[in-house]
Amino acid sequence: MEIPLWALACGVLVLVAVRAVVWLSSMPPVGQPAAAVRALPGAPVRHAGWSSQAVPPDSDGVYDAVVVGGGPAGLAVGAALAQAGLSYVVVEKEEAAGTSWQRHYHRLCLHSLKGVSHLPYVPFPDHWPQFVPREDFARYLAAYPLLLNLNVRTGTAVVAIADRPDGRPGYAVRVRGDGGDGPVDELIARHVVVATGDNASPRIPHFPGASSFGGTLIHSSEYVSGEAFRGARALVVGFGNSGSEICLDLYERGAALVATVIRSPLNVLSRNRTMYLEPLLGLVRALFFNAPQALDALAPPARPFLFTSLASRGVTAPHPDVGLFENLRRRHKAPVVDIGQFALVASGDIAVHRAIDAITPTGAIVDGGTELQLDVIILATGYNRALDTLLPQHVLDDVYDEHGGIAVSGKPVPGHERLYFCGFDDFLGRLFQIRLEALAIAASIQAQCSQV
Structure with missing residues (x-):
């Protein structure tokens, strides 16, 4: 027997409502009264309901x-x-x-x-x-x-x-x-x-020839501003949130060349689009906290609006074998938030490479043989x-x-x-x-x- 569409829709709404009740009933008390204490302009202030007193350890310390x-x-x-x-x-x-x-x-x-x-x-x-x-x-x-x-x-x-x-x-x-x-x-x-x-602590992978590089070789934890590299030729290894934002900063600060190496699969979320839906998206994520695969299954209709298409930006990168939400929940890999860096990839202002093979005294060899002349290499390779x-x-x-x-x-x-x-x-x-x-x-x- 064919089930009417309206019945399916009602069933989904009931399921979401039940999950919402279960989730809200399991939430810890937020403990944040609405009223806030006024302080100097611009300074953070604590809520008026704050009432703790210092409690020392017991008599045994x-x-x-x-x-x-x-x-x-x-x-x-x-x-x-x-x-x-x-x-x-x-x-x-x-x-x-x-x-x-x-x-x-x-x-x-x-x-x-x-x-x-x-x-x-x-x-x-x-x-x-x-x-x-x-x-x-x-x-x-x-x-x-x-x-x-x-x-x-x-x-x-x-x-x-x-x-x-x-x-x-x-x-x-x-x-x-x-x-x-x-x-x-x-x-x-x-x-x-x-x-x-x-x-x-910074995770610094080994690259052949790294000690011979005559330019600046740093981990992203040491990066402060692209102002120090104005006019420089830069390669950023890694294109997660830190790496991609550093690429954007280098471009905006006038680096002569900005290139990156994308070695891992990427899920990309558009910040400018999702910011208006963040409260709703947060509730949806909470409802499906233990079922990220189900949330990924519901995501395709919203993908053109919420996600940045790598193909449309000219990026050839490994495709994730699981959805964004399962990747985040089960594998602890956060999506890259697109704040404009992928438009620069599409325009060619950020050059994308797939692999770094070795570092030379004057640059790096990428993609199995292409040699880049570089002044700075930034390792956005994560932490331990x-x-x-x-x-x-x-x-x-x-x-x-x-x-x-x-x-x-x-x-x-x-x-x-x-x-x-x-x-x-x-x-x-x-x-x-x-x-x-x-x-x-x-x-x-x-x-x-x-x-x-």
């Missing part, structure tokens, strides 16, 4: 939680723990929280709208741009722990996380002060939240995590999934119910998901502590 990392995820978790009335300390190896954002390249802006990108309890100022610039976000992160009076221990490196020496549930977090050069100390906690992020040195292997076996990503972010690690990870999932947008995960982690730790 044991914290309810130690948070490893003082970037956006670590600060968000610290704020949520403070609001929950738990004792905690955020440990950050830099001399100030959020320092890494001060070192990012100058052109960088957040790719998500400011309304879904702030940390708990402190919204961005109303007059800030919808896509917050790096400089403002770095200023926001510096102000955040001061506004909320968070317990952040800076200049302290975590060297290992081990079981408590007394055999009780929890962890001993071994740290070194003086930026990692001081003597070893131990922080004892009932719970640990790892919020170190994905960018612990620092987890392998922090946790024992038997714990890491339960932390990583089959694709090398963090299997569970925002919840207790299966088999290690007092260990959490925050800020390792991009599916709902990295910063928005950090906010939700931080609140969920604090609620989970509070529930465990109340049972003791």
Whole structure:
């Protein structure tokens, strides 16, 4: 029997409504009152409902939680723990929280709208741009722990996380002060939240002849602005979000040649088109959080509007073997956000190559034999995590999934119910998901502590 189209449509609407109810009922309390405290113009302000007071560790010096990392995820978790009335300390190896954002390249802006990108309890100022610039976000992160009076221990490196020496549930977090050069100390906690992020150290692949190059060879983490390379011939290896934006910056700053190497499959999302639909897209992603393949199956009708066609931009790149949402959810590979760089690819202003074979004293050999004369080579080849040195292997076996990503972010690690990870999932947008995960982690730790 043929099912009428209207019946199918009603069935889909009912399914979406049911998933929405389930998702909304499972959301942690946001804990953000509508009213905000007024402060100096341009400065971030905390919500009027903020009411935490510093809670010291117990008489044995044991914290309810130690948070490893003082970037956006670590600060968000610290704020949520403070609001929950738990004792905690955020440990950050830099001399100030959020320092890494001060070192990012100058052109960088957040790719998500400011309304879904702030940390708990402190919204961005109303007059800030919808896509917050790096400089403002770095200023926001510096102000955040001061506004909320968070317990952040800076200049302290975590060297290992081990079981408590007394055999009780929890962890001993071994740290070194003086930026990692001081003597070893131990922080004892009932719970640990790892919020170190994905960018612990630059990933620098080996290219034959790299040491012979007579120009500038740097990783993208060292790139500041294309102004330093005005008139230069530049090759950017890697065309993810950082690599492609660096190409755009080099072009805008007057580089004589901008070329790139696209070595991996790409999914490309148009920011100018999706920004108006971001709240709706966020809800849809949340509804299909555990079913990204289904969301990919629904995406083709919207693809011409939401996605940038690589073929239309003249890009010959490997085609992803899975859809954008499954690639993001299961394989932890974020799409490249098109902010204008692909139009430059289409016009030929950014030259695309498929492989880099070797580096020569005067440039690089690409695509199996073509030699480029270059002044600068920028390796936008990603980063390594620092987890392998922090946790024992038997714990890491339960932390990583089959694709090398963090299997569970925002919840207790299966088999290690007092260990959490925050800020390792991009599916709902990295910063928005950090906010939700931080609140969920604090609620989970509070529930465990109340049972003791």
